[in-house]
Amino acid sequence: MAVIFGIRDSNQQRRELCLANADCPVGQAGVSGLVRECFHNGDVSVVTLRSASTPYSELRKTPDGNGVAEAALVVGDFNSPMPGLDLHGASRLSDMPSQVAGSDGYYFALHCDAAGVVQMGVDFLSQFPLYYWSNERVVLFGTSPELFKSHPDFSATISVDFVVATLMFSHPVSGLSLYQHVKSLQPGERIRIDADHTLAIEEAPKFFGEEASNLVGTNNALEAADECLHKYFKSLAGHSEINLLMSGGLDSRLVAAYLSTSMDSTIVRALLVGRRTDNDRACAERVTSKLGWDQAVMDANLSSGLSHAERVLKFESMGGTFADIADGTMMQLLARYNVPFVNGYFGDIVMGDRHVNVAWDADKGAFSIDRLLSSMRRYGFSDGELISLVQCGDVAERIENILGDLRKEWLEFGSDDWRRSWAFALHNRQRHHVGRTVWRHSFGAWPLLPYVSRDFVSLMGGLPTTFLEGRSLQADLVRLRSPALAKIPLDNNGRKVYYLDKPLGVHIREKLPSPVDWHWRIREMVRRWEERTERRYYFRVYDINSVGWSEIRKKSNEAVNREIPPLNTREAVRVLGDPEARIPVGDSIPDSSRFKTLMGVSLLLAGNKLEASKEAVKKTALSGAQPSRD
16 A cells, blocks of 8 residues: 655645644554655655555655755556566656656656656556645645645635535546545646646646557457467566455456466465355355465455445545445455455456446437446436535536536547547546555555556557457457366356356256256255355445444434535435435445445545534634634
8 A cells, every 4th residue: 555645845844744744643544564655855745654565666866955856756566567666777767757647557656856846647547546735835745635634724625516526426526526626636647846836737648549440350359468468467477476366257367367377376376355155256266276376265344344434534535436345354355465466457347348338329329428427327316316415506507517527528538439438437437436446455465457557458448349349358368368267157246157168067967957857956956045145245245234334324324413514414314214224225236326425425524524623622722712612
């Protein structure tokens, strides 16, 4: 992990006091053994709290008499998935200004030149969270806007647009953050701070290209994709130990296929989460057994939901979806070994069409941004519900402005509506949902992301759409790299598993359907028992009526029993209902999302109001005046 907080302020005493007040206690991160790093160059200071597996590099030239030098800081795997990245040498330092934003990897980068110009950015999809705020004398930046409260110039005023957008989609959009005038860095952007502390957002290289548009043949596309992934996994060969956070699905299966052909089995460990009866874990264990890998297993601890929720809200301020309390378990499992881990994050969106097909408008015979937005809003509240939930006279106008900004963004992607829809889904729902999962898991160990290497995303974005239909290219790559793994069952969050290539024995068993056959009778007994046991891992851990979510719900009900503007707490109480009663949902993943988001927003607003009240009492005590009874 890496919690980062930086400041540019010419007042050294105020700068040091601000950093000291914002220093995150190690216990709040939920893991031990974190390392605190400090970077200083002139009037720029950056504090980083990181795990041992988080790559960290500083480089600088000899400073002048004022302590100012050309210098750079990189946290993460900048342009390389290897640890110990060589950033030394003036030639590499001089290249940094053009590379701080939009490069490969998962990172934060900052460059200071000798003239006092500072530039900073993150990876090309802006997965790594970076917020910023400025006035005429100070610039604040970091991984959470909560850290900005330590500076006396900063006023933590709640953004109504943020509340509306988050309740609309279950995550913020268009760079909005919890606080007014605080923005999050978007893909294709970098921050520039001039010597006079003027902050500007400049264009950075965007990821989307059509380099593969000439690959029209199946063999050419398969060969190009295989070469790209093989190159990535070959670059991991320098690791002495590596973990794979593994599920039973197709994304992890493809990663396992390449790891098994690129690295010795003795240095790979598979990390599995779930119960023995989960389809997801059962399929994953078949793979690890086949490949001879060591494995470590931990079931999702759903009873510790409240502590995990409080940590997520503290470090993220609802910068992503608030939906999965099992992330805390995965973080603990990763922290147990604290070595970099490979994963299958983003595989289904980068190599598939499911998230794009929802944008298809059958009536118009074309992909439509309005259909895509409607699909995204399945996770949030409708216009009428938002008008009731948010105490603001212009909610309807705010909704239309938010949607208008997203429609403009959609037009900026790709050369056709399919590619626009694909890129838009990757930048929005997937970046805020899956991308925030990456951030949470990085608290345990550093993530390596093969599906979102710049070369691979550009390749997939340029292929003819037929190769992404039904994730066919992904399946063909598994068959190419490891035919044996293609014959092991896969989990797709359903009640039954499926196969890429069904083994002969399975075909034979399925040809014995006669009721007089004892095989059939045994299968029926097993099927009926399984129907009483929830074998779908994600449905179980996303269950809003679980013990952990019930604790969060009770806490949020306490929050909405007080005034927490701009939320209409009376309406919030009605929506959340009796905390002792079950919330009726059909599909536990999308149908519960809006309730969870409302809980998170309620807790966040209540926490901010409590902090503001304490600060007011403190200031009143210092001034000798009587405190307000509000």
